[in-house]
Amino acid sequence: MSTLTITDLHVSVNTDAGAKPILNGINLELNSNETHAIMGPNGSGKSTLAYALAGHPKYEVTSGSVTLDGEDVLEMSVDERAKAGLFLAMQYPVEVPGVTVTNFLRSAKTAIDGEAPKLRNWTKDLKSAMENLRVDPEFASRNVNEGFSGGEKKRHEILQMEMLSPKFAVLDETDSGLDVDALRIVSEGVNRAKDATDVGILLITHYTRILRYIKPDHVHVIIKGKVVEEGGPELADRLEAEGYDRFLQAAV
Amino acid sequence: MTDTTNPLGLDEHSHGSGVQVPDSKRDARTRSFDVADFPVPTGREEEWRFSPVRRLADYFADADSTGRLSVSGDLPAGLNVEEISLSAAQELGILEPEDRAAVVAANRAKTVTHYSVPAETEVEGAAIIHADGTGNDLVHGHTVISVGANSKVTIVVEHEGLARYSELVSLVVGDGADVTFVSLQLWDDESQHLGQHDAIVGKDAKLKHIVISLGGDIVRLNANVRYSANGGEAELLGLYFADAGQHLEHRTYIDHNSAKATSNVMYKGALQGKDARSVWIGDVLIRPEALGIDTYELNRNLILTDGARADSVPNLEIETGDIAGAGHASSTGRFDEEHLFYLMSRGIPEDVARQLVVRGFFNEVIQKIQVPEIETTLNDRIEDELSRSVL
Numbered sequence: 001m002s003t004l005t006i007t008d009l010h011v012s013v014n015t016d017a018g019a020k021p022i023l024n025g026i027n028l029e030l031n032s033n034e035t036h037a038i039m040g041p042n043g044s045g046k047s048t049l050a051y052a053l054a055g056h057p058k059y060e061v062t063s064g065s066v067t068l069d070g071e072d073v074l075e076m077s078v079d080e081r082a083k084a085g086l087f088l089a090m091q092y093p094v095e096v097p098g099v100t101v102t103n104f105l106r107s108a109k110t111a112i113d114g115e116a117p118k119l120r121n122w123t124k125d126l127k128s129a130m131e132n133l134r135v136d137p138e139f140a141s142r143n144v145n146e147g148f149s150g151g152e153k154k155r156h157e158i159l160q161m162e163m164l165s166p167k168f169a170v171l172d173e174t175d176s177g178l179d180v181d182a183l184r185i186v187s188e189g190v191n192r193a194k195d196a197t198d199v200g201i202l203l204i205t206h207y208t209r210i211l212r213y214i215k216p217d218h219v220h221v222i223i224k225g226k227v228v229e230e231g232g233p234e235l236a237d238r239l240e241a242e243g244y245d246r247f248l249q250a251a252v
Numbered sequence: 253m254t255d256t257t258n259p260l261g262l263d264e265h266s267h268g269s270g271v272q273v274p275d276s277k278r279d280a281r282t283r284s285f286d287v288a289d290f291p292v293p294t295g296r297e298e299e300w301r302f303s304p305v306r307r308l309a310d311y312f313a314d315a316d317s318t319g320r321l322s323v324s325g326d327l328p329a330g331l332n333v334e335e336i337s338l339s340a341a342q343e344l345g346i347l348e349p350e351d352r353a354a355v356v357a358a359n360r361a362k363t364v365t366h367y368s369v370p371a372e373t374e375v376e377g378a379a380i381i382h383a384d385g386t387g388n389d390l391v392h393g394h395t396v397i398s399v400g401a402n403s404k405v406t407i408v409v410e411h412e413g414l415a416r417y418s419e420l421v422s423l424v425v426g427d428g429a430d431v432t433f434v435s436l437q438l439w440d441d442e443s444q445h446l447g448q449h450d451a452i453v454g455k456d457a458k459l460k461h462i463v464i465s466l467g468g469d470i471v472r473l474n475a476n477v478r479y480s481a482n483g484g485e486a487e488l489l490g491l492y493f494a495d496a497g498q499h500l501e502h503r504t505y506i507d508h509n510s511a512k513a514t515s516n517v518m519y520k521g522a523l524q525g526k527d528a529r530s531v532w533i534g535d536v537l538i539r540p541e542a543l544g545i546d547t548y549e550l551n552r553n554l555i556l557t558d559g560a561r562a563d564s565v566p567n568l569e570i571e572t573g574d575i576a577g578a579g580h581a582s583s584t585g586r587f588d589e590e591h592l593f594y595l596m597s598r599g600i601p602e603d604v605a606r607q608l609v610v611r612g613f614f615n616e617v618i619q620k621i622q623v624p625e626i627e628t629t630l631n632d633r634i635e636d637e638l639s640r641s642v643l
Contacts, residue, residue: 054597057589082599094594098612107608108598143612144594160598 009064040222085167089157150177175210187213319389346422354448361394371400385415427454439468455481496525508542523560
């Protein structure tokens with residue numbers, strides 16, 4: 001079993017106007033096989049948490065620690081974090097012109113495994129993962145995220161998660177911009193990965209609707225860069241009914 | 253009409269240094285086989301202002317040269333070669349030189365090498381001609397390629413070694429013919445290469461002109477297209493990779509002088525290292541008689557390190573409104589850190605990620621080249637450029 005431990009994490013975002021503090025002391029422990037939902041209104045710092053974990057250069061950790069099975073994640077470069085088993089499904093996946101999905105996925109798999117995947121298994125696994133996500137086969141020869149619809153981009157993120165088998169996956173608003181069918185397909189992909197690999201999931205979302213498909217074990221509510229309430233799945237149900245108003249009022 | 257879309261997220265848009273005000277119409281420039289018609293350039297001329305003219309004096313001198321290129325290669329059946337005189341070449345209908353270096357090359361070349369394909373002939377496979385430098389002595393060259401009506405041929409000229417070479421290449425594309433001409437500059441670091449490539453494209457004929465400039469100290473190539481009748485198609489592709497101290501300059505000029513023709517120009521370049529320099533000038537003239545034509549020019553430059561400079565200047569002169577389309581796009585920008593982050597977040601190490609992005613940047617051009625015979629060479633050379641990169 002693996003554990004991702006976030007302790008008193010403070011993060012600033014670098015803007016043209018200087019560094020702006022966003023996270024003000026986040027504590028969280030995520031184990032294999034667990035699914036934690038991070039919920040909060042816009043601007044609460046959810047995506048900052050995701051990018052800081054992945055090591056985006058725009059986000060600066062000013063204090064606190066993140067460890068994966070005791071290893072200091074914050075000391076690792078972006079690619080080392082991925083090799084250590086962290087995966088970030090991005091809210092806004094980046095277009096990479098001229099680099100095909102096939103080439104990209106194979107390069108990533110090779111980097112993470114330390115050797116090129118066996119061609120036969122790889123082709124078979126990729127094909128079945130694509131079928132499961134109802135992705136058109138011609139998708140493989142398209143350039144990464146170029147001209148993809150919002151739904152295709154999100155499916156592509158989950159496809160990568162399934163192919164790369166991380167220990168922990170951070171899903172940053174994977175539900176945003178998806179219609180009901182796409183949401184179900186993407187959620188099934190996440191659940192397949194959970195069944196297949198014991199991946200621990202940090203599910204970042206504004207809304208509760210994705211939690212109908214991906215059941216969280218724990219729910220954390222973030223307001224203004226701090227966790228203000230934690231609980232089980234019932235907390236999500238309460239948020240569904242009440243929204244974030246009571247937290248926002250308390251935080252004023 | 254102007255597309256400045258930005259698929260790479262390039263953050264600068266450059267139309268070159270300063271506002272572009274051509275001194276006169278593009279076709280007002282001198283064209284002649286007489287050296288005396290061209291004063292020695294000073295560097296202030298529109299066509300020379302981006303070039304390191306001080307270092308090019310030898311190429312402007314109206315004097316014989318003593319060097320030679322070593323030329324080899326098996327010609328496929330249907331493609332013939334002979335040596336002819338300049339006057340015989342002129343009778344084939346070649347275009348006149350348009351600058352001092354080209355007119356000197358035409359007059360001082362010891363002979364004209366004439367490659368020809370008779371009418372109604374499809375030449376199988378690409379002809380790969382190796383034209384290798386043999387040293388520091390100046391070389392003047394004149395090559396004519398004439399392709400008969402409804403014939404098809406692909407000719408690749410691969411330049412390697414050490415040379416100081418000035419050439420005129422004249423292409424005469426017959427009616428309905430389909431010609432691909434590739435000039436590969438894989439020169440040694442100290443080599444210099446000035447060239448004017450002229451094409452006259454026949455009725456409903458198709459020309460694909462490709463330049464790939466990777467090696468050399470100074471490479472300056474002008475590709476000019478004119479049409480001898482209606483309905484011609486010209487596709488001009490360019491790929492260049494300038495390293496520290498290299499000057500790679502490419503100019504294209506499409507003279508739309510006939511109706512229903514098309515032209516499509518796509519040049520992409522990467523630059524890295526101190527004083528890596530590229531210049532791209534894309535001129536298009538749409539004359540009053542060029543009814544219904546369609547033209548597009550695109551130049552993109554990817555600056556990989558500090559200290560490199562790319563100039564990119566598209567010029568469009570439109571003398572008739574009755575056309576199908578005319579547009580251009582030009583951008584020069586830095587490597588996009590978001591691309592790097594995305595690839596690295598999937599475990600891809602930084603050097604591999606950078607190589608993927610640069611390869612991806614070039615793919616748009618590479619996919620259009622479609623000359624299988626040079627794919628391996630091209631891939632190896634680009635890999636080589638990337639592996640030597642100071643990224």
